[in-house]
Amino acid sequence: PGALRRGLFLIPESRKEQGLVLGRPIRENVTLSNLAALTTAGWVRTGAERRESRGLLDRVTVAGEDRRAVSALSGGNQQKVLFARALQRPRRLLIADEPTRGVDVGSRRAIYDLIAEQAAAGIGVLVISSDVEEVLGLAHRVLVIRGGRVAAELSGSGMTEENVLKAAFADPVTSEKPV
Template sequence: GRTELVRAIAGADPISSGSVRVAGRPVHLTGPAAAIKAGVVLVPEDRKAQGVVLDQTIGENLAIGNFDHVAPNGWVFPKAVQKFAEAGIGRLGVKGRPNQAVSKLSGGNQQKVIIAKWISRPPKVFILDEPTRGIDVGARAAIYDVIAELARSGMAVVVVS
């Protein structure tokens, strides 16, 4: 169903038929890296299994998928990761520090880390599969505010619920 469809659009699952277009242009999605390069990102339904690396820090999780920001020429610069993480934490209101393990965060703050990771690119198509599943009311409102802000900015936002 719905999760399989968005995973295919985001390059996480193979497409058996049909095509994906971004900004009117067909894209060939051979995997998540190709989708990210085409500007398509996914906040998965199961954040703990597919969205974050629980034993890594907030900074490390934000750096994943954003090495162009924190690792120019292939070398990861800790100060760049710290600065990048502070910006993501501030933008989404994550209650945590860049060097804090994601496993120590609430579900809502883990979800904010995933969203912060992707909006820093910024993508052309932002897909969120059950973005508020298992999080508290306060975090839910904050996430919906971010989604509305992204849509107002002109980004294509797909929310699956």
């Protein structure tokens, strides 16, 4: 809760183990981080929860009945449920760890659009990904981590697949001098 109050939101690498409550409805998974705003005297106002959930699910393009268990959704739609949850609260920093791992091409595009939308709104976005193409397509700056340390900081013309891979597996590089 302290991180949420400070405007930090994490979309974890493992949505099934760390992000979602699989046996619960989609609606509850969306509103989980903001239950206090949807309760009165300890009771969830289900009408308000339904409206809030539906609006957020529409925004992230998850169709269908939100009473179903979140486990019934595809991997891509499960990931979009986590993004819907993030959109529910004010954010200063959104951390997305492997945001498109195990999702279909259509969901991947929708997730990229959601990430770009957050950045355009002035929200800091930190994407942690082992997909080099994904990183290069989303980022304006890349930090390559190797052995727990920053092996390279790349930006501008230095942000190439070759430089990322070289920094990850070989020699350090700098963004000023493309290799």
